[in-house]
Amino acid sequence: MATGKGADDRIADLVDGILVQTPLKAAGFIVTIYGDLVEPRGGVVWIGNLIETCAAVGISETLVRTAVSRLVAAGQLLGEREGRRSFYRLSRAAGSEFAAAAQIIFGGAEEENxxxxxxxxxxxxxxxxxxxxxxxxxxxxxxxxxxxxxxxxxxxxxxxxxxxxxxxxxxxxxxxxWNLAPHAAAYRLFLDQFRPVAALAQQHPLSPATALTIRLLLIHRFRTVLLHDPRLPAAALPQDWPGLEARRLFAALYRLLSPAADDHLGRRFVSGSGPLRAVTEESEKRLSLLETQTA
The missing domain is CATH 3.30.70 (Alpha-Beta Plaits)
Incomplete structure (x- = not known):
C-alpha cells in the first residue's frame, strides 16, 4: 500500500509538469471527460462528477460551471434536473461528433486513398x-x-x-x-510527457482515482495532437515519424490504466437514473481496438 501511495505522489509530480507544459482549458477538458467516460455510458452525468474530476487537474468549480454554460449555449450539452441535482447530457449532434472523433482516436490506421x-x-x-x-x-x-x-x-x-x-x-x-515539423514536435512532446508516466504505472499500482485522472490527461493530450495532425497515410510519412510510437504508447498506457480507472468511474459517477456502468459494450470495443495497436 505504501508503494502505491509513493507512486501516486510521483505521478502527481509528473502531472504537474505536463500541466505546466501544456495548460488545460476547462471546456476542452470537459469535452474529453464526455468523450472518454460519458458518451460510451449513455451521454449524461451529474455536474458534481465534472467538478470533482476537473479539480484533480487544477480546474476550479467556477471554471467548470462557466465552461458547462458555454457548452450548453453552443448546443453541445443539454441540462436537466433530478431533485436538487443538475445533470448534463450530450446533444444528438455532439454525440455524433464524439463518435466520429472516437473512431479516429481508437480506430488506428485509416484508408490510404x-x-x-x-x-x-x-x-x-x-x-x-x-x-x-x-x-x-x-x-x-x-x-x-x-x-x-x-x-x-x-x-x-x-x-x-x-x-x-x-x-x-x-x-x-x-x-x-505539408509542413509536418510542428506535428512531429507535438508527438515528441507527448512521448516525453507520458513515457515516464507509463514506466511508473507499469512498476507500481496506482489508486483508481489517480488512474482515472492520468487516463483523462493521456487521451486529452493525444486527442489534441492527433486531431491537429493531417493523418497522412503511412507511405507518405518519414520513416522516423514519431506519431507511430505515440499511438503505441497511447494504446498501451490507456489499456494499462483502464481497469482501475473504470472501477473508480463505476463507484463515483452517476446519471439521473443511477450509477454509470464501469464497463459497457462500447468501452470494451475501444479496448479491443487498442489491443491491436500495442505491438
Whole structure:
C-alpha cells in the first residue's frame, strides 16, 4: 500500500509538469471527460462528477460551471434536473461528433486513398478551410489534395482520385505541400510527457482515482495532437515519424490504466437514473481496438 501511495505522489509530480507544459482549458477538458467516460455510458452525468474530476487537474468549480454554460449555449450539452441535482447530457449532434472523433482516436490506421478536390462556387473558400482542417493541402485557392476521408460536400466540386506507386515520389510530394515539423514536435512532446508516466504505472499500482485522472490527461493530450495532425497515410510519412510510437504508447498506457480507472468511474459517477456502468459494450470495443495497436 505504501508503494502505491509513493507512486501516486510521483505521478502527481509528473502531472504537474505536463500541466505546466501544456495548460488545460476547462471546456476542452470537459469535452474529453464526455468523450472518454460519458458518451460510451449513455451521454449524461451529474455536474458534481465534472467538478470533482476537473479539480484533480487544477480546474476550479467556477471554471467548470462557466465552461458547462458555454457548452450548453453552443448546443453541445443539454441540462436537466433530478431533485436538487443538475445533470448534463450530450446533444444528438455532439454525440455524433464524439463518435466520429472516437473512431479516429481508437480506430488506428485509416484508408490510404488520395484524392484531388477542385472547388467552385461562392463558398469555395469556406469549404477549402474545412478540407484543410481535415488534413488536406491547398494547392491553389480552389484545388486541394489529401487523404480521401473527407467528402467534397457539394455538387459544384470535382473530385479526382490520385495514386502513386512510388513511395519516394509520394514522400517528396508531401514534403513540398505539408509542413509536418510542428506535428512531429507535438508527438515528441507527448512521448516525453507520458513515457515516464507509463514506466511508473507499469512498476507500481496506482489508486483508481489517480488512474482515472492520468487516463483523462493521456487521451486529452493525444486527442489534441492527433486531431491537429493531417493523418497522412503511412507511405507518405518519414520513416522516423514519431506519431507511430505515440499511438503505441497511447494504446498501451490507456489499456494499462483502464481497469482501475473504470472501477473508480463505476463507484463515483452517476446519471439521473443511477450509477454509470464501469464497463459497457462500447468501452470494451475501444479496448479491443487498442489491443491491436500495442505491438
Amino acid at each position: 488520395w484524392q484531388l478536390v477542385h472547388l467552385s462556387g461562392a463558398e469555395a473558400e469556406e469549404r477549402m478551410q474545412a478540407l484543410e482542417r481535415a488534413g488536406y493541402a491547398r494547392l491553389d485557392p480552389r484545388l486541394a489534395i489529401g487523404p480521401a476521408r473527407q467528402a467534397a460536400g457539394s455538387a459544384d466540386a470535382l473530385t479526382l482520385h490520385a495514386d502513386s506507386p512510388d513511395p519516394k515520389a509520394l514522400a517528396a510530394f508531401v514534403r513540398t505541400y
